[in-house]
Amino acid sequence: MKKLIAPRIDRCIGCHSCSLACARLVHKQISWDTAGIRIKSSGGLTTGFKANHCLACDPAPCADVCPTGAFSYRKGGGVIVKKKLCINCGDCVTACPVDAIFQDYTGAVYVCIHCGRCVEFCPHNCLEMEEMDVSTKEEETA
Amino acid sequence: MIRDHFRVLVVNLSSDKGQIIQLDGRNTEVGGSGLAALLFNTYGFPERPWNDPGQPVIFAIGPLTGYFPLMSKTVCSFKSPYHDQYTESHAGGRSALSLCFANLDALVIVGKSERLCCLSLSSRSLEIKDVDFMKGMGVNESGRLFRGMSTGSGHRTIFRIGAAGENGAAMANINVDTYRHFGRLGGGAALGAKNLKGIIIHGDAVFSQPDNKEYGSLFAEVYKQVTATDMMKKYHNLGTSANLQGLNDIESLPWRNLQATSDPAIEKINGQRFATDTLLRNSACSGCPVGCIHVGCVREMFDADHRYTFKQVAYDYEMVFSLGSMLGVTDARSVLNILDVMEKAGLDAMSGGVALAWATEATEKGLLSEKETVVKLSFGDAEAYQQATEMLGNSSNDFYRLLGQGSLKAAAEYGGAEFACVLGQEMAGYATGEVFFAAQSLGFRHSHLDSGAYSYDQKHSDQDIPGVVEFLISDEAGRAFMTSMVACLFARGVYKDDLLAECLTSVGYPEIAAGIDTTGVHIQKLRWQTRIATGFTPDGITIPKRFFKIKTWKGPIDQGYLNGLKSEYGKAIIHLAGV
Numbered sequence: 001m002k003k004l005i006a007p008r009i010d011r012c013i014g015c016h017s018c019s020l021a022c023a024r025l026v027h028k029q030i031s032w033d034t035a036g037i038r039i040k041s042s043g044g045l046t047t048g049f050k051a052n053h054c055l056a057c058d059p060a061p062c063a064d065v066c067p068t069g070a071f072s073y074r075k076g077g078g079v080i081v082k083k084k085l086c087i088n089c090g091d092c093v094t095a096c097p098v099d100a101i102f103q104d105y106t107g108a109v110y111v112c113i114h115c116g117r118c119v120e121f122c123p124h125n126c127l128e129m130e131e132m133d134v135s136t137k138e139e140e141t142a
Numbered sequence: 143m144i145r146d147h148f149r150v151l152v153v154n155l156s157s158d159k160g161q162i163i164q165l166d167g168r169n170t171e172v173g174g175s176g177l178a179a180l181l182f183n184t185y186g187f188p189e190r191p192w193n194d195p196g197q198p199v200i201f202a203i204g205p206l207t208g209y210f211p212l213m214s215k216t217v218c219s220f221k222s223p224y225h226d227q228y229t230e231s232h233a234g235g236r237s238a239l240s241l242c243f244a245n246l247d248a249l250v251i252v253g254k255s256e257r258l259c260c261l262s263l264s265s266r267s268l269e270i271k272d273v274d275f276m277k278g279m280g281v282n283e284s285g286r287l288f289r290g291m292s293t294g295s296g297h298r299t300i301f302r303i304g305a306a307g308e309n310g311a312a313m314a315n316i317n318v319d320t321y322r323h324f325g326r327l328g329g330g331a332a333l334g335a336k337n338l339k340g341i342i343i344h345g346d347a348v349f350s351q352p353d354n355k356e357y358g359s360l361f362a363e364v365y366k367q368v369t370a371t372d373m374m375k376k377y378h379n380l381g382t383s384a385n386l387q388g389l390n391d392i393e394s395l396p397w398r399n400l401q402a403t404s405d406p407a408i409e410k411i412n413g414q415r416f417a418t419d420t421l422l423r424n425s426a427c428s429g430c431p432v433g434c435i436h437v438g439c440v441r442e443m444f445d446a447d448h449r450y451t452f453k454q455v456a457y458d459y460e461m462v463f464s465l466g467s468m469l470g471v472t473d474a475r476s477v478l479n480i481l482d483v484m485e486k487a488g489l490d491a492m493s494g495g496v497a498l499a500w501a502t503e504a505t506e507k508g509l510l511s512e513k514e515t516v517v518k519l520s521f522g523d524a525e526a527y528q529q530a531t532e533m534l535g536n537s538s539n540d541f542y543r544l545l546g547q548g549s550l551k552a553a554a555e556y557g558g559a560e561f562a563c564v565l566g567q568e569m570a571g572y573a574t575g576e577v578f579f580a581a582q583s584l585g586f587r588h589s590h591l592d593s594g595a596y597s598y599d600q601k602h603s604d605q606d607i608p609g610v611v612e613f614l615i616s617d618e619a620g621r622a623f624m625t626s627m628v629a630c631l632f633a634r635g636v637y638k639d640d641l642l643a644e645c646l647t648s649v650g651y652p653e654i655a656a657g658i659d660t661t662g663v664h665i666q667k668l669r670w671q672t673r674i675a676t677g678f679t680p681d682g683i684t685i686p687k688r689f690f691k692i693k694t695w696k697g698p699i700d701q702g703y704l705n706g707l708k709s710e711y712g713k714a715i716i717h718l719a720g721v
Contacts, residue, residue: 015428024351030209039296
C-alpha cells in the first residue's frame with residue numbers, strides 16, 4: 001500500500017501538470033480544480049508553491065464525518081471513495097485539516113486516492129509514492 | 143470548451159456591464175491572433191486614435207489551450223500608442239489557462255472607467271471595483287493588493303500596469319503574474335487609457351475530457367516529446383540567455399547603442415554567468431512543464447549592521463541585451479537591479495533599455511544634458527540608469543515623457559535620429575544582418591518572433607532578395623497559425639503541422655486540422671489588412687543610419703541589399719494583404 005507524498009515541492013515550477021493529469025486520467029475532465037492534487041502559490045509567485053493533497057491521515061477525519069459511507073478508511077491512511085454513495089454534503093471538505101478536498105459547483109467532491117498517476121507528469125520530480133508500513137500500524141491499533 | 147463558435151465576454155467600463163457574445167469563425171479565424179483580429183474588426187475603430195474610449199483591448203486564447211502542453215499563451219491586441227496602429231503582444235504565465243477555465247475564448251474590454259478600477263471575473267462572476275487608491279502604485283505592490291482582494295490562489299491570473307501605463311507611455315507593458323508580460327508596443331497604456339489598473343481572472347470552470355482514446359495517448363506522446371527529449375533543453379537549461387555568448391561571438395550582439403557588435407566583457411553577463419551568480423530558481427507558465435522562466439536574485443545591504451533585502455527578477459536574453467550590453471552594464475546583479483526598476487514601473491525592459499541607450503549616446507554627443515536627463519547618463523553607470531528608469535516610468539519631465547513615446551519621438555525634438563536603434567520599434571537584440579533589420583522594421587509586431595529572420599541571417603551569407611522575401615512571408619504564415627493556437631513559439635519544433643492536426647482532431651476540431659496551410663495564410667492576411675486599415679505603410683518606416691554602419695560576421699552591412707530587402711518585403715506585405 002502506497003501514498004502520494006510531495007517531498008520536493010520546493011522544486012515546483014507551478015506548471016500544474018500534476019493537477020491536469022489527475023483531472024484528465026482519474027476524473028476524465030479538463031480542469032486544474034477537480035483533482036486530488038492542486039498547486040497554489042504560497043503568497044505570490046515570489047514565495048514558491050505548495051501542493052494541496054491528501055496526507056493520508058489515519059484515521060481520516062473526512063471519513064469520520066461522512067454521513068453516508070461514501071468516504072471510508074483506507075488501510076494505512078487516507079480514504080476509499082465510493083462516489084455513488086456521496087450526497088454532496090461537503091462535510092468532508094470542512095473536516096479536512098489541510099484543504100485537500102475540492103468541491104465543485106455541483107457539489108461533487110474530489111480527493112486524492114493515492115493512485116500515483118500524477119507522479120510521472122511532474123517535470124521536477126517533486127512527487128513520489130511512498131510505501132506505507134501498514135503492518136506496524138495494524139499492530140499498534142490492535 | 144470545445145465548441146463550434148467563440149464564446150467572448152465583452153466588458154464595457156463606461157457602463158460597468160458585461161455581455162457574453164457568441165461569434166462564428168471557429169474554423170476560419172481559429173483563436174488567438176485570428177480571433178483577436180476578428181474581434182478588432184468587430185469592436186475596433188480603425189480611424190479613431192488609440193486612446194479613444196471606444197477602442198477595444200482584446201485577450202484571446204486558442205482551441206487547444208488547456209488541452210495540450212505549451213498551449214500556454216494569450217494574444218493581447220489593441221491599437222498601439224506607439225504607432226497608433228493595430229498590433230498584438232503575447233504573454234504566458236497563468237493567463238491562458240485562467241481564460242480557458244473562465245470558459246472564455248476571448249475577453250474584450252471597451253469603454254473607460256471614470257476612476258481607476260480593476261476588473262475581476264471568473265466563469266461565474268464579473269465585478270468592477272474602484273481601486274483609485276492604487277494610483278501611481280508599482281507593479282509589485284499592486285500585485286500584492288490584488289492577491290489579497292481576490293480568491294482563487296494558484297488558479298487565477300493577475301494583469302496589472304504600473305505608473306508607465308497610467309501615464310500613457312508607449313513602452314508601458316501589462317505585467318502578467320509577476321514574471322511575464324504583454325511587453326511591447328504599449329499595451330499598458332491601452333489599459334491606462336481606460337483607467338484600468340488590473341484584471342483578475344479566476345479559472346474555475348471544469349470541462350469534460352474528449353471522449354476518445356486518441357486524446358489520452360496523444361497527450362502522453364506530446365508530453366513525452368516536450369520533457370523527455372533534448373528538444374526543449376535549451377529553454378530550461380541556461381534559457382534564452384545562453385544566446386548572449388553565441389551572438390557576441392559572431393559579432394551580432396548590440397553593445398552601447400549598437401556602436402559595437404561584440405565585446406570581451408560578455409563573459410561577465412553571459413547566460414552561464416547569470417546562472418552561476420544570480421539564478422535562484424525556475425518557474426513555468428501554467429500548462430507548460432518546460433519551465434523556461436529564470437528567476438534571478440539580488441541581495442542588497444540597504445543599511446549598516448547587515449540589514450538586507452532581496453529582489454527576485456525574471457531575466458531572459460532580451461533583457462540582458464537591452465539593460466546589459468546595450469547600456470554597457472557588465473555586471474549581472476546591476477542588470478537585474480535596473481530590470482527590477484523597469485518591472486516596478488511597468489515599462490517594457492527591451493524598449494526602455496534601448497531608449498536609454500539612445501539617450502546616453504545623445505548625451506555623449508552633447509544633444510542632451512542633465513537639464514533633460516536630470517542624472518548624467520554614461521554607458522556602464524547602472525545606478526544612473528535605475529534613477530532614469532524611474533523617471534521614465536513616472537514621465538517626470540518633458541524629456542522623459544517624450545522618451546516614453548519612443549526614441550525617435552525624442553530624437554525629433556532633440557536630434558540624433560540617425561543613431562536611434564529603432565526598427566519599427568526599439569530593436570530586439572539581434573544585430574545579425576540585413577534580413578533581420580528588414581524583417582523587424584516591417585514585421586507585424588516589429589518583433590524578433592514575427593519570423594525566423596535572425597536565424598536566417600546566421601545561416602546565409604548570400605544575397606537572395608526573392609528567396610528571403612518568400613521565406614519571411616511563408617514563415618510568418620506558419621507562425622500566425624501557431625499564435626492562433628496559441629502555442630508558445632518555443633514549441634514550434636515539437637508542434638509540426640501533422641502533430642497539430644492530430645491534436646486538433648482528437649479534441650473535436652477536424653475542420654481546423656484539415657486547413658492548417660490555408661488558415662495560416664488567411665489569418666496572416668487578415669492581420670495585415672487590419673493593420674493597414676489603421677494606417678500602416680511600409681514607406682512610413684525608415685531604417686536609421688546606425689544600422690548601415692555596423693559590421694556583423696558577414697562583414698559590413700550592405701546598404702543596397704538592406705534597402706532592396708526592405709522595399710521588396712514591403713511590397714510583398716501589401717500584395718498579400720490585397721489592399
